[in-house]
Amino acid sequence: MMSETANPHLVHTDRFTAEAERAAALLDGLGADDWGQPTPSCPGWTVRKVARHIGTAHRWAAAIVRSPDGEAVNPRSLDLGFPDSYGGYGAWIREGAEDLARAVREAGPDKPVWSWGPDQHARFWARRMLHETAVHRGDMELALGRAPEYDPAVAADGIDEFLTVLPAAAAFAPKVRTLTGDGETVHLHATDGDPAASAEERAEWLITLEPNGFRWRRAHAKGAAAVRGPVGELYLFVWGRRAPGATQIEALGDHTLLDHWVTNASF
Structure with missing residues (x-):
């Protein structure tokens, strides 16, 4: 139901990379005490766990899009390359997001791939990861006492x-x-x-x-x-x-x- 005249696949991919940058920029600005803050909107999680989840999801989605047979991928099979320090999480999020965007663009929107949703094409993952990232960025902000803000079109x-x-x-x-x-x-x-x-x-x-x-x-x-x-x-x-x-x-x-x-x- 989007009104954009541009290819919705590209619209979602561009929005995804922009939202991932917002999440990464948030992580860049965190202090040492922020990472252990509990996230009330994700009970049992901390800011650090949410950050790890975001980057893991991006890498998992990229692997699915690149799967030659369009099959599901076990995320435990992936080399996630978690950062050695908190200061590396922003760059880690950016790298994973850029890789997913590249994978989706190279595959094209109509490549058949596995997904758990109704759309079994590569375009599903650009849109899904846009909102996975946006909502969880909000979780981290809520944990830090901030009010999440969203582009109205994204929301x-x-x-x-x-x-x-x-x-x-x-x-x-x-x-x-x-x-x-x-x-x-x-x-x-x-x-x-x-x-x-x-x-x-x-x-x-x-x-x-x-x-x-x-x-x-x-x-x-x-x-x-x-x-x-x-x-x-x-x-x-x-x-x-x-x-x-x-x-x-x-x-x-x-x-x-x-x-x-x-x-x-x-x-």
Whole structure:
């Protein structure tokens, strides 16, 4: 549902490298005491563990894209080259991100590869790693007492991507299968969106729970439950980083329905 006239594959790859640079720059500026800070949005993790996860994910995705037969790759088989010191993590993130971007560009968007999502092509990994990096960069900032900020276009695309891949996540997050209903609706409304945009491009989403799962579309519509706020905050909300009661967003309507969505729409 992206409106860019450019190749979406290249758009996502460019956005991914920019987001990886933001994460790397954050790591470059950390003090010695910051690395052990717990990340409340990733219980049991620290800033250092999140940083290692980001760089590992990039290298894993690059190996999948380069796999000659388009097969899955065991991340434990990779030589990850973890930095010897905290000061090396920024460069390590940059190197992994640049390698993934290069792999995706060389492969082309339509190369068949393994993925756990609905799109079994190299382009899946550019988009997936964009949002993997962006959300986890936010985790580190939240751990450091900072407010994450996102490019509105990245945040809106991230909500689209989350809703697109969520059904496939049921393979390893079975509770996703409980996101069913009899037509109940959840509306996400970005308060900083462009009111003049078309219905398909406005930063609003309508999620409808049905007997066999859920469907969604970009739409300006009233839902039984609604969440309003800046699109970057909605991005954090759908990824479980903002609770319905957070001051950055406003939750309206059927709170039982909203709690049901929040509890089960995660992976």
